[in-house]
Amino acid sequence: MYTEKVMDHFEHPRNVGEIENPSGMGTVGNVKCGDIMRIYLDIDDNQVIRDVKFKTFGCGAAVATSSMATELVKGKTVQEAMAVTNQAVMEALDGLPPVKVHCSLLAEEAIHAALWDYAQKNGIQIEGLSQPKSDISEHDEDEEY
Ligand code: FES
Numbered sequence: 001m002y003t004e005k006v007m008d009h010f011e012h013p014r015n016v017g018e019i020e021n022p023s024g025m026g027t028v029g030n031v032k033c034g035d036i037m038r039i040y041l042d043i044d045d046n047q048v049i050r051d052v053k054f055k056t057f058g059c060g061a062a063v064a065t066s067s068m069a070t071e072l073v074k075g076k077t078v079q080e081a082m083a084v085t086n087q088a089v090m091e092a093l094d095g096l097p098p099v100k101v102h103c104s105l106l107a108e109e110a111i112h113a114a115l116w117d118y119a120q121k122n123g124i125q126i127e128g129l130s131q132p133k134s135d136i137s138e139h140d141e142d143e144e145y
Pocket of ligand 1: 033058100103106
């Protein structure tokens with residue numbers, strides 16, 4: 001039911017790990033399945049993402065989509081990274097089964113949350129980026145689920 005690319009990224013996920021003192025970090029979760037994803041970004045002075053790492057406590061599709069999403073944003077500017085939507089990630093993986101589409105949304109949201117964190121810290125605006133609703137890293141206390 002999974003494509004070869006999904007299996008490849010699931011079995012050999014790229015960019016797993018953490019970045020110390022990241023330029024931006026975002027943690028998001030899906031209430032229904034309970035899966036959690038965290039993305040770390042290292043962004044240089046020209047707003048280019050020079051490194052990215054992720055940690056995912058979740059299903060195989062979540063691991064594969066995080067892995068592919070990190071590959072897609074690496075080397076891009078923060079603005080270009082906005083084009084890495086869940087749709088783009090799914091296409092790059094040659095598709096996901098319909099019940100697993102929400103897993104790819106987690107990857108998009110985690111990247112947006114990390115970009116938001118970076119933008120906040122540096123007082124910049126990234127076009128099309130709004131405050132992530134599900135960034136659970138800073139809202140542990142007032143969860144509204
Ligand atoms: Fe929750 Fe995949 S089942 S992210």
